Amino acid sequence: MDRLYLPRTDRSPLVELDVDSHRLRIEGESYPEDAAAFFGPILAWLDAYLGQCRPTPPDSPIVMDVRLLYFNSSSAKALMNVFQRLESTARAGVEIDVNWHYHLDDETMMEFGEDFSEDFESVRFNLCASETELA
Amino acid sequence: MSIADDYLYFHQRMLGHGVIFSFVGYVSESILFSLGEALKQKMRLEATDANVTKRLFSVFVEQVQNIIRYSDERLEAGSGRPSEMGSGMVTVGRDEAHFFVVCGNIVKHDEGASLCRRLEALAAMDSAAIRSHYREKLREPAEESDRGASIGLIEIARRSTRPIEFGLADLGDGRAFFCLKAYI
Numbered sequence: 001m002d003r004l005y006l007p008r009t010d011r012s013p014l015v016e017l018d019v020d021s022h023r024l025r026i027e028g029e030s031y032p033e034d035a036a037a038f039f040g041p042i043l044a045w046l047d048a049y050l051g052q053c054r055p056t057p058p059d060s061p062i063v064m065d066v067r068l069l070y071f072n073s074s075s076a077k078a079l080m081n082v083f084q085r086l087e088s089t090a091r092a093g094v095e096i097d098v099n100w101h102y103h104l105d106d107e108t109m110m111e112f113g114e115d116f117s118e119d120f121e122s123v124r125f126n127l128c129a130s131e132t133e134l135a
Numbered sequence: 136m137s138i139a140d141d142y143l144y145f146h147q148r149m150l151g152h153g154v155i156f157s158f159v160g161y162v163s164e165s166i167l168f169s170l171g172e173a174l175k176q177k178m179r180l181e182a183t184d185a186n187v188t189k190r191l192f193s194v195f196v197e198q199v200q201n202i203i204r205y206s207d208e209r210l211e212a213g214s215g216r217p218s219e220m221g222s223g224m225v226t227v228g229r230d231e232a233h234f235f236v237v238c239g240n241i242v243k244h245d246e247g248a249s250l251c252r253r254l255e256a257l258a259a260m261d262s263a264a265i266r267s268h269y270r271e272k273l274r275e276p277a278e279e280s281d282r283g284a285s286i287g288l289i290e291i292a293r294r295s296t297r298p299i300e301f302g303l304a305d306l307g308d309g310r311a312f313f314c315l316k317a318y319i
Contacts, residue, residue, distance in 0.1 A: 010168065011168060031196050033164040070189060070192065070193065072193070072196050072197065072200070072287075072290075073197060073286040073287040073289075073290040074200075074286075074287075076273060076286065076290075077273060077286060080273045080274065105185065105186070106185070106186070106189070107186050108186065108189050108190070108193070108294075111266070115266070115269070115270050115273070118270065119274070
């Protein structure tokens with residue numbers, strides 16, 4: 001399986017899903033013209049990757065680092081879909097960490113992190129307040 | 136009245152309403168992006184609190200995307216969604232205490248009435264109730280016909296620091312002018 005890499009644009013985040021290191025990253029701002037078209041291939045890739053991990057979990061946990069500055073409501077829905085896939089995979093016995101990074105003064109991203117954290121039981125979801133700007 | 140007097144009056148009237156900028160006509164996603172950049176730049180230059188800028192920007196994006204997607208006056212190119220345009224108006228301004236974002240566009244009367252019912256329910260909620268309503272909606276699978284409108288409206292109500300205001304003006308031909316104002 002190949003690595004997925006989408007560079008950051010004005011309106012869409014950097015997305016990197018590395019099958020070798022089992023690290024996933026999403027960084028930047030997300031309000032693409034068509035959220036379904038942007039996130040569709042990412043979800044498809046994730047389904048294929050997580051499908052491989054279920055029968056033979058990797059030796060080290062899968063780690064996802066989220067560093068978002070802003071996302072619109074359609075992107076929030078898409079993120080929820082990503083997280084639901086991770087949670088169901090973790091429930092099947094794969095170790096997964098999600099690190100939600102935000103600047104400590106950023107009330108919006110902190111609240112979103114708290115909101116998403118409520119949906120996780122098997123994934124370890126970590127709120128990571130940072131003193132430095134994420135951009 | 137000379138043309139300059141005419142437009143001076145128009146200009147002054149807008150400024151008198153606290154308008155920072157206003158766009159009337161067909162909006163596309165690329166216009167949304169450019170106006171949003173201008174808005175962020177102005178906020179940066181004025182050293183506005185970063186959290187205020189974020190809230191304002193978020194409301195602005197959801198408002199304009201609603202016009203693009205749901206205005207009854209629309210243009211759609213054959214190639215699909217990204218080239219769609221919806222007609223309406225979006226105004227960002229400031230009064231004594233708040234920034235505000237108003238959007239207005241024409242809708243079918245029945246759709247407008249149903250929008251207003253949803254907004255009435257939102258306007259009656261306190262911020263904790265809006266937040267938990269948002270969380271519920273986030274978990275619901277998206278309906279085919281609904282490209283995220285309801286969660287967009289909740290996002291607008293959630294970022295607004297005062298209850299949202301909205302209304303419908305009947306145009307008499309089965310259509311109505313819908314408007315929604317949020318304060319930050």
